Each structure stands twice: as structure tokens, then as C-alpha cells.
Amino acid sequence: MPDETLFILNRPSTDAPAHDPDGAPFALADVALPHLSVMDLAATRGDGVFETLSVFGGCPQAMDHHLARFARSAAMLELPAPDLDAYRAAILAAAAELDPAQEAFVKIVLSRGVEGSGVPTGWAYGELSPDHTAARTRGISVAVLDRGYRCDVSETSPWLLAGAKTLSYAINKASMREAARRGADDVVYLSSDGILLEGPTSTLIFKRGNRLITPDPALGILDGTTQANLFRFAERQGMTTTFGRSPLEALRKADAAWLVSSVRLVAPIRELDGETFPVDSELTAAMNGYLLDLRE
Numbered sequence: 001m002p003d004e005t006l007f008i009l010n011r012p013s014t015d016a017p018a019h020d021p022d023g024a025p026f027a028l029a030d031v032a033l034p035h036l037s038v039m040d041l042a043a044t045r046g047d048g049v050f051e052t053l054s055v056f057g058g059c060p061q062a063m064d065h066h067l068a069r070f071a072r073s074a075a076m077l078e079l080p081a082p083d084l085d086a087y088r089a090a091i092l093a094a095a096a097e098l099d100p101a102q103e104a105f106v107k108i109v110l111s112r113g114v115e116g117s118g119v120p121t122g123w124a125y126g127e128l129s130p131d132h133t134a135a136r137t138r139g140i141s142v143a144v145l146d147r148g149y150r151c152d153v154s155e156t157s158p159w160l161l162a163g164a165k166t167l168s169y170a171i172n173k174a175s176m177r178e179a180a181r182r183g184a185d186d187v188v189y190l191s192s193d194g195i196l197l198e199g200p201t202s203t204l205i206f207k208r209g210n211r212l213i214t215p216d217p218a219l220g221i222l223d224g225t226t227q228a229n230l231f232r233f234a235e236r237q238g239m240t241t242t243f244g245r246s247p248l249e250a251l252r253k254a255d256a257a258w259l260v261s262s263v264r265l266v267a268p269i270r271e272l273d274g275e276t277f278p279v280d281s282e283l284t285a286a287m288n289g290y291l292l293d294l295r296e
């Protein structure tokens, strides 16, 4: 079985023309060959949206939640609405190409296409996942960085696309490099008015007593699929769960905290801005075990 696979959508949106009017909805493509025009707005402007789903036992996880978020991100960018049935089928096709005994992921993309063409570009790319055992067990060190926006930015300035999963991740990547310069593995963003937000590629969850708290998606952050699954798990364990608007101090006082995301899953924070941070190894293992066993 291949380590990676690619399906290209012929008609990523039913609101826009197909690339080939007689073509199949999507087709297997050779990953080693070039497929994207240098004039595609994905490449020239980052003008598009994406989702990354984990695949466990050959089964893409939280597909409905990811597809709903994909459609919402596209609407925020005023892109043609993605054909979710076509994307769902392409995700399943990509997942089926990869070894079900290994952890994998599928990334779906919708871009505005070649400038002026009015024909969006779409694909589903699947790959075996890197080994994230160390982050899941030993944990990660985190630097707190100012995101530079107030926490009400999605209301005051929707054109900043806060909370949309756009292809423009250069800032997120730059934040990770800044974290590395500070000797940290990852980042927690703070709004310019001091409210906890999210990581550049993850959702923050922290624990106080029997309660799990995550920043409210209304703060202009992504509504996390992994966080949603973990809140279901925690509620079944008798814990309470809350969407909050919390200052950095709340994280500093937490009993434990994690950055969670679809592929790396649950990474406990073991150091915050250079200070040792408490790790709840038992709960972390239970959360990762729960996610790895999910087949939905």
C-alpha cells in the first residue's frame, strides 16, 4: 500500500463549472506529478480553505464535524460552497488507499482556483501520520504569544477571517518558529486584550478540579473537532465541560492542560513559558486511548 495518495476533484462545488464536464466526480492522481497551476490562488494568495482529518483503522474521524467546518470556512471566504458529498467520497477513497493498520490523515483543500477562471480547485491528499507518541506521552513545552487581535475581532472585523481554516498559515508557521527560538515546542495564543485563544494548529483545553475548560469559539478561534470529542468523553466520565473566556492566569492556575488536534491528538503541556507545568498522565492516556479507539 502507498504511503501517500491523492484524489483530485473534478467539480469541487456544484455552484461552479467542472474542470471536465464529462469527467468523474474525482479521480486518483499520481502524487509525484505536478497538478496545481502556478496561477492557482491557493499558491499565489493562500485563498482557499482546508481540513485535516485523522484516519484510524481506515476510518476518517469526525467527518461530519470537519465537513461542516469546511463549509463554514468556505462561506466566510465567500468561496463557492464545497460539494460535501464529493469531498466525503474523496476522503473515503483516499483513506481506503492507505494501510488501515497505521495512523493516517487526509487533508482536503478548496481554493478559488486559477485567478479569473471562476473554477475552484479541490483535492484530497492522504498520508501515513508521523509518530506522535513522544508528544502524547512526554508532553510539550509551550510559549505564550500575543496574537495581536482583540478577542472580539470576529465581530468587529470579519474580513480578518478569524476562526476560518484558511490556507494562509504563514503566520501560524512563523509563530512556531518563534516558539522554537524561545526553546518551546508549541504556542498558546493570547488575544491583545489578554484572553486565552488556541494554538497555531490546535485547541487549548485545561482542567480545574473536575472541570475541563476550552476557549469559546466565539473568540474568533477554530471550533475544534478533537476538543468536541474529548468533551463528550469527559462528560461520560462525570466531568463538567465549559467554553470560557479566560485570562492567562486561569491557565497558570490549572491542574493540567493540553493542546489537542486531529493528528497529534492530546499533547499535555509540561512546560509553560519555561516554568514546569503539572501533567495528568492518567487522564492524558485515557483521552488519547479514547480518540484512537473512535471509529466515527
Ligand code: PLP
Pocket (backbone or CB within 6 Å): 052, 198, 199, 200, 201, 202, 203, 222, 223, 224, 225, 226, 227, 260, 261, 262, 263
Ligand atoms: N485551531 C487551529 C488554528 C487549527 O489549525 C487546528 C487544527 O489544525 C485546531 C485548532 C484543532 O482542530 P481539530 O481538533 O479539529 O484538528
